[in-house]
Amino acid sequence: MAGIGEGWIGRALSAAVLRRWGAAARNAETEDLPRLRRQRSAARRLRQHLDRLIHVADGRLALPVLGNQTFPRPPDSDWAWRPELWCGPLPLPGISSVPSKEKLGCEVTLFHDCPRSEIALRQLRNKREANLAAYGLRLEVFRFDGSYLSLAIDLPESATHGLRRKQLIRVDTIVEMEKPLEIFARLNIRHGPNTEQIVRELPLHEDKVRVEFDLAYTKLNEKRVDRMWLDLIFDNPGMNEVILRDLTFSRRPRAEL
Structure with missing residues (x-):
């Protein structure tokens, strides 16, 4: 219990309580029965609080950290990013019967x-320790x-x-x-009046769902680049639920040929 107290007095009291319960446990085999009965009752009351603390702490400490921008990236990358939806709570966490061109957050x-939308979008909290992103995105499609x-x-x-044609853009995601x-x-990639487009299919059958775009x-007119965005296109999405547990981007130089 040394971790409970604040300041040296609190830590000393916590250490004293811990020593007291340690001694009671060691002497339980020989303790007289009336005193042992009182200790058992006190220990049960204490255990209720300890079990509750451990349960909540395990849950909270296992959750990914809010605002986390840490994720695996190439060692020579000069830029990396995780969108806000996967980092922290949005003011509006979900939308049902989503009309076209509707935004969830500032970036998605x-x-x-569809003439009649039976589509729902919702931000959800990731709870697995393996997920580095704090949040995920759930897309539910009914009749399409x-x-x-x-x-x-x-x-x-x-x-x-600093975007150049000698660079690769990598996208990593976790899909359920x-x-x-x-x-x-x-x-x-929009540059002046023109827009370059590169399409890749996500390798959903592989352990790491990753695609790279070779510029x-x-x-690309490097001097006129002013905007870049990614489209995730779902083929035949009716009666399905897709969860994007994470979505990250990185940029690095391509190998010279």
Whole structure:
């Protein structure tokens, strides 16, 4: 109990209580029965509080830290980022019957062409110790009578600073699905009046769901880059639930050929 007390007096009292209960446990085999009965009652009352403390502490300490921007990234990366939705609580955590072009937070926008939306978006707290992101995003789709459904994630201005064709943009995510479907990632880079687009399918069958976009194969005008965003495109999403436990971006130089 030395960790309970505040200041040296509190720590001394906690240590004294700990020694007292240690002695009672060691002497339990020979203690007289009336005194042992009183100690048992006191120990049971104390155990209720200790069990409650341990239960709550285990739960809270196992949760990912709010605002965490720590995640695995290439050692030579010069920029890395996790969107706000996966970092901390949003003022509005969820939306039902989501119309097209509706935003959840400042960076995530849903697009679709369903005449009647049976789509829900909700931010949820990650609770597994393996999750580095504090929050995840749940997408629920019921009847789907449209031709497309996508989530657009706006990247910050820092993502375009110093952007070069000799670089790779990497996207890592953790995906859970109710039933299998295909998800495509499309990186969009606007430079002047033009927009470069690179499409990759997420390798959902692999342990690490990761895609890289090689900018060397684009016609990017490095001097005119002013915006970058990612579209996650869901193929045949009806009657399904998809949870994005994490979503991170990083940038690094590509290997010279």
